[in-house]
Amino acid sequence: MPAFYRYPLPNGRGSDFLDVASPRRGFSLSYILNTHADQEAMLHTIGARSVEDLFKNIPDGLRLKRPLRVPPALTEIELQQHIGELCKRNQSADDAVCFLGGGSYDHFIPAVVDVVAARSEYYTAYTPYQAEASQGSLQAFFEYQTLIAQLTGMEVANASLYEGGSAVAESVLMALAIHPDRSRVLVAESVHPEYRRTLGTYLANLPVQIVTLSTPEGFLDPDELRKSVNDNTLCVIVQHPNFFGALEEVEAIGKLCHEKGGLFVVSFDPISLGLLKRPGQYGADIAVAEGQCLGNPMVYGGPYLGIMACRQEFVRKMPGRLVGQTVDRNGKRCWVLTLQTREQHIRREKATSNICTNQGLFALRAAAYLAALGPNGLRETAELCLRKAHYLSGLLKVIPGISLRFDRPFFKEFTVQVPGDVSAWLERLLKAGYHAGLELGRWYPSLHDCITIAVTEKRTRQELDGLASAFHAEIKGM
Amino acid sequence: MQSNQSTELLFELSHAGRRCHRLPACDVPVGDAKTLLPAEELSDAPPLPEVAESDLIRHFVNLSKRNMSIDTNFYPLGSCTMKYNPKRHERLAALPGMANIHPLQTDASSQGMLYMLWEMQNILAEIAGLDAVSLQPAAGAQGELTALLVAAAYFRDRKEPRKRVLIPDSAHGTNPASASIAGFEAVAIKSDARGLVDMDDLKAKLDDNTAAFMITNPNTLGLFDHQIADITKLVHAQGALVYLDGANMNAILGVTRPGDFGVDMMHYNVHKTFTGPHGAGGPGSGPIAVRTHLAPFLPAPQVAKHGDQFHLDYDRPKSIGRVRSFFGNVGILLRGYCYIRTLGPAGLREVTDNAVLNANYLLARLKGAFEVPHGDRCMHEFVASAWGLKREKQISAMDIAKRLLDFGYHAPTVYFPLVVREAMMIEPTETESKETLDAFADTMMKIRDEDADFLHHAPHTLSISRPDEIKAAKEPILRWTP
Structure with missing residues (x-):
């Protein structure tokens, strides 16, 4: 048993905790202000003999007659030591150079983003139901909505969804509310496999069919789409750049989709919009994204930020909170939650979505990030990703035995084919100091010999050369 | 203390040529975007605002001061369990x-x-x-x-x-x-x-x-x-x-x-x-x-x-x-x-004991002054009603909620649950003191006796009061435009 375990591990669920817990029982660490004397005075006012008396509505037969079997209490010093020891068992992006992507990226987070989000006036507030007491959050979310609209070239954005995968699912629920008479959902196989799995799960019991369009060449061939799209097509979903890193033929796809009256849904990479055409410029009806890259840490997958933007005409079918500008009783400009009749707390079972709590703090972080970068910073960030990814791909593809899997333009991620067992490759490359890439065979059995590599603006030439040398050494050792 | 830099939008602060975050020069010998991607894929950069680091910080810090939060105010928002968030x-x-x-x-x-x-x-x-x-x-x-x-x-x-x-x-x-x-x-x-x-x-x-x-x-x-x-x-x-x-x-x-x-x-x-x-x-x-x-x-x-x-x-x-x-x-x-x-096992139980104690104490303090339709005991929260006040003096749950803000308290959840008319759902949590609960109860009692017309226009001391929500929904402005 490694030394970092501070208390006995249970054999099976929850056992053995209790004895370890007992030495600290009664020692309050629970952020409670009531002293014994306060409690006595309060009970007197209530007219109860004891705190226990307050629970008499809970029948005795349903009561737990023992303490919870949870681990013993720790002081702040002990807790920090414990978490510190857990950290040592993780190899973070600071310990091994991170070339992992697939929706979560090791982009740089400017200090101002952390400073803004650390204001506890934001992070210890909740949903801004009382507008007068929440103008700070409301204005920040209005700014976020505007920044996302500017970024995407779309007319309107909401105040956030959970993350990129459920944002795709929500976009289809929204499409269904717009076109309840249509039922075919066409999704390219090059869309993030976890987003597609999420979509399938959300729609499992609703009257729609999901048709997955194969992408053997690493992108959705418009001819493939032409064969499947018809008058019953609810929407066409592509990711641009896609899960393999490649660009899709978004203009042609959007055109084919619109010819049949379907909605064009695009999942985009926010950083790529420093360079690439914006969804609003190529005809997207609903644009969604994973917003982790906009100033949010990777933290093993969440919390992240679900971005959603759409055409103005669809706004009343949009899920999630929306902040609108208005005036107060003295005519002063201010902000409120608006169009709430779409939402679950008013519409209940007829709501467009069940979302309530969203990702407010991460929308704030994204707003601070986009403001910190500005147009030139975003452009330069995107350009550094693009150029460094192309530099690395150039180094790798000349190594005998390694090739680029797809002949497509790409942005910051690309897919290489390697000889031999990919998981063994990745294990050895990690030993050499690199989280080298994603093993595509996990999701695409036919691409079992492929690795997708992501390059952010943080990667230095030395790190890129280092990874290429490590690949080279592996090939030589084979 | 007043700040005159809290209400402009980021976009109104924008000044062409200002920058906060700067990127290193490209250190790899590769051509630029135009040489790497087909021209038809590319666009100009999105029209984001241009602000300096100090602009950005002053903006968001001043904005933060226009929020109530657990760290600054008692926040008895029912059903939301607004307890203290430990800094560790x-x-x-x-x-x-x-x-x-x-x-x-x-x-x-x-x-x-x-x-x-x-x-x-x-x-x-x-x-x-x-x-x-x-x-x-x-x-x-x-x-x-x-x-x-x-x-x-x-x-x-x-x-x-x-x-x-x-x-x-x-x-x-x-x-x-x-x-x-x-x-x-x-x-x-x-x-x-x-x-x-x-x-x-x-x-x-x-x-x-x-x-x-x-x-x-x-x-x-x-x-x-x-x-x-x-x-x-x-x-x-x-x-x-x-x-x-x-x-x-x-x-x-x-x-x-x-x-x-x-x-x-x-x-x-x-x-x-x-x-x-x-x-x-x-x-x-x-x-x-x-x-x-x-x-x-x-x-x-x-x-x-x-x-x-x-x-x-x-x-x-x-x-x-x-x-x-x-x-x-x-x-x-x-x-x-x-x-x-x-917390450990004992601490978790203490949380619940004190959450329930605090709620019952506040209920006991308020029940003479406000109707509490569903009994004189509760668990961690209770729902009071302003229905009597509304009939008697035209004072609504919303009036009370808005007036509480003047006294530095966040409002309870109002108009929920739907089964209580003029509902005020109050959840104090275990991380509040008896003094805070007493002061809140005293304030509720004071508001109850205030003039109805005065309450209809509350809050009176915050930077804004009673935003026009109908206008916001009828003519939605969901983004800034130049």
Whole structure:
């Protein structure tokens, strides 16, 4: 048993905790202000003999007659030591150079983003139901909505969804509310496999069919789409750049989709919009994204930020909170939650979505990030990703035995084919100091010999050369 | 103290040529974008604002001062459990060994993270009195949806297509909304005069087409429904499942467990019960716990343990799939883990004891001055009504809510639950002192006696008052335009 375990591990669920817990029982660490004397005075006012008396509505037969079997209490010093020891068992992006992507990226987070989000006036507030007491959050979310609209070239954005995968699912629920008479959902196989799995799960019991369009060449061939799209097509979903890193033929796809009256849904990479055409410029009806890259840490997958933007005409079918500008009783400009009749707390079972709590703090972080970068910073960030990814791909593809899997333009991620067992490759490359890439065979059995590599603006030439040398050494050792 | 730089929008502060973040020069010998990508793929940079670092900080810091928050104000927003958010959690969650872990890196390189998550699975199962946990859902509402999808898969597997979900009329709006998306028909069950489930209505509507009964217990009136054992027996007799909306878990930690009172599936709100924090409207985290017979249908992956090594188990053939990408809202789960580890078993029980004590004390202080339609005892929260005041003096729950802001208190939840007219739902939490509760009660009493017309125009001391919400909805302005 490694030394970092501070208390006995249970054999099976929850056992053995209790004895370890007992030495600290009664020692309050629970952020409670009531002293014994306060409690006595309060009970007197209530007219109860004891705190226990307050629970008499809970029948005795349903009561737990023992303490919870949870681990013993720790002081702040002990807790920090414990978490510190857990950290040592993780190899973070600071310990091994991170070339992992697939929706979560090791982009740089400017200090101002952390400073803004650390204001506890934001992070210890909740949903801004009382507008007068929440103008700070409301204005920040209005700014976020505007920044996302500017970024995407779309007319309107909401105040956030959970993350990129459920944002795709929500976009289809929204499409269904717009076109309840249509039922075919066409999704390219090059869309993030976890987003597609999420979509399938959300729609499992609703009257729609999901048709997955194969992408053997690493992108959705418009001819493939032409064969499947018809008058019953609810929407066409592509990711641009896609899960393999490649660009899709978004203009042609959007055109084919619109010819049949379907909605064009695009999942985009926010950083790529420093360079690439914006969804609003190529005809997207609903644009969604994973917003982790906009100033949010990777933290093993969440919390992240679900971005959603759409055409103005669809706004009343949009899920999630929306902040609108208005005036107060003295005519002063201010902000409120608006169009709430779409939402679950008013519409209940007829709501467009069940979302309530969203990702407010991460929308704030994204707003601070986009403001910190500005147009030139975003452009330069995107350009550094693009150029460094192309530099690395150039180094790798000349190594005998390694090739680029797809002949497509790409942005910051690309897919290489390697000889031999990919998981063994990745294990050895990690030993050499690199989280080298994603093993595509996990999701695409036919691409079992492929690795997708992501390059952010943080990667230095030395790190890129280092990874290429490590690949080279592996090939030589084979 | 006044600041004249708090209300301009970022876009109005923008000044061409200003910059906050600067990037290093490109250090690789590769041509620029025009040489790497086809011209038709490229666009000019998006028209974002241009601000300097000091502009940005002054803007967002001044804006933050226009919020009420737990760190600055008593925030008795019912149903939301606005308890203190310990600062150690923020420090620990920001450690690079936690914050800079990629979700798709190997299990071997994430053992500390997987250990913590595995522990949370066990701890949340124990607190629920249930057998298996999925940490994947991003918030309570997504937890509800996930559990209902699990229920649908369970009945499909049993070849019993059941189409209805029964939901008390006092429930959160997310319950019926989640049921619809999961493909069920949501059927409302009445509350009786005591605010509890109307057993006759439940019996009348419960049948073998019922997949689940969703109950919030303690309910949104702050009452523990003591009929729960009978309810679960009735529901189980029809082969249906009992779902618990765990929004109110702060009232029962270590006192009773949902599994012990017959619940088959539930969600937690980690940002509420285990002090998230709430982040101005999220992120939350909404894990679900279920009984053994439902476990095969939980989302993948789960954290599993083999020897002393942890791994992500994707081999779950009956799983509903997944409700989001990656593992879950790990940053919030980590804070919840830190909280539970700080409290231990005795501390968790103290939380509930004092949450319930504080709520009952505030109820006792207020009940002479305000109607409390559902009795003089409560769990962690209670619902008072301004209906009498409204009839007598035209003072509404909204008037009281707005006037409280003048005195530096965040308002309670108002006009919810829908079963109480002019509802004011008050949840003080355990992290408030008797002095704070006394001062709040005194203020409520004072407001009650104020002039109605004065109250209609409250708040009087904040930077804005009574925004025109009808105008906002009729002529929506959802973004700044030049």
